[in-house]
Amino acid sequence: MRTTQIFLRSGLTVAAAAALPIALAAPSAVAVSxxxxxxxxxxxxxxxxxxxxxxxxxxxxxxxxxxxxxxxxxxxxxxxxxxxxxxxxxxxxxxxxxxxxxxxxxxxxxxxxxxxxxSSPTIPTAPKEKAPTTSSTASPSRGVMGGLGGAVRNYGTVTVVGGAVLVASGSVAAVWYLRRRAKPNRL
Missing domain, CATH: 2.60.40.1930 (Macroglobulin (MG2) domain)
Incomplete structure (x- = not known):
């Protein structure tokens, strides 16, 4: 109970100390206007x-x-x-x-x-000249295939996914086959 009263008194003292500068500043703010x-x-x-x-x-x-x-x-x-x-x-x-x-x-x-x-006025700067733009041809989004005579061919999404599945399954099959051969035959 005693500690509660001490905290209450110290809290009121802190609040009064915080309000004092505000109260003192208020009349001067009115006088400035x-x-x-x-x-x-x-x-x-x-x-x-x-x-x-x-x-x-x-x-x-x-x-x-x-x-x-x-x-x-x-x-x-x-x-x-x-x-x-x-x-x-x-x-x-x-x-x-x-x-x-x-x-x-x-x-x-x-x-x-x-x-x-x-304040000192800002001096306007001359507008910067834009750099000339150069046009370039867009590159294919899915890759380029070089062929005879420099032929270029774009592959569709289905073709790319199908090729990736074939490469992955071939790699898994090759690993499985080589591991199986490396094991000794059990009779």
């Missing part, structure tokens, strides 16, 4: 949000900051365009590296911040 969505395609970067209301003339600006830049005004800025339901901005010819995208609405609020990695 932002009101923007950033995507990359080759050397193009785009950001989309629905958090910026229009002030009548614009929705706000987005800034693309390199790893050494820390201020919104230091990055490459692009104006948000779109509708009241969805706004977006994009940058082209972005060099490979790690960047931070910040979106500031026209009313001065920050819609979100997100880090991205732009």
């Amino acid at each position: 932002s009101g923007i969505s950033v995507s990359t395609t080759g050397s193009n970067v785009s950001v989309t949000t629905s958090a910026c209301p229009s002030n009548g003339s614009s929705f706000g600006n987005a800034s693309l900051l390199t790893s050494g830049q820390t201020n919104f005004s230091q990055g490459r800025q692009a104006s948000l365009t779109g509708t009241s339901a969805s706004q977006s901005a994009s940058w082209s010819s972005v060099s490979p590296g790690t960047y931070t995208v910040i979106v500031v609405c026209a009313n001065g609020t920050t819609a979100g911040t997100q880090s991205i990695i732009v």
Whole structure:
């Protein structure tokens, strides 16, 4: 009974220890999420949000900051365009590296911040030329028989099986005959 209680207590301790990192990580996961969505395609970067209301003339600006830049005004800025339901901005010819995208609405609020990695674009390779194909005559599937004048003859399955049975029975008969002759005659 005592060992059962010890195992039960240690099991609860292990479960609590396993749940603690998950509980601590949950608030940080919520804090990381932002009101923007950033995507990359080759050397193009785009950001989309629905958090910026229009002030009548614009929705706000987005800034693309390199790893050494820390201020919104230091990055490459692009104006948000779109509708009241969805706004977006994009940058082209972005060099490979790690960047931070910040979106500031026209009313001065920050819609979100997100880090991205732009990888080097893959260089398309030229298609390989196909090697010329040569045609060859199909070889017979059941064997070839050379004859006078180079005649070729295909044997059917029945012929091959019949020949194999004859060879096998002839071999068995020859062994039986030779063994019988080797034994001394008993009278």
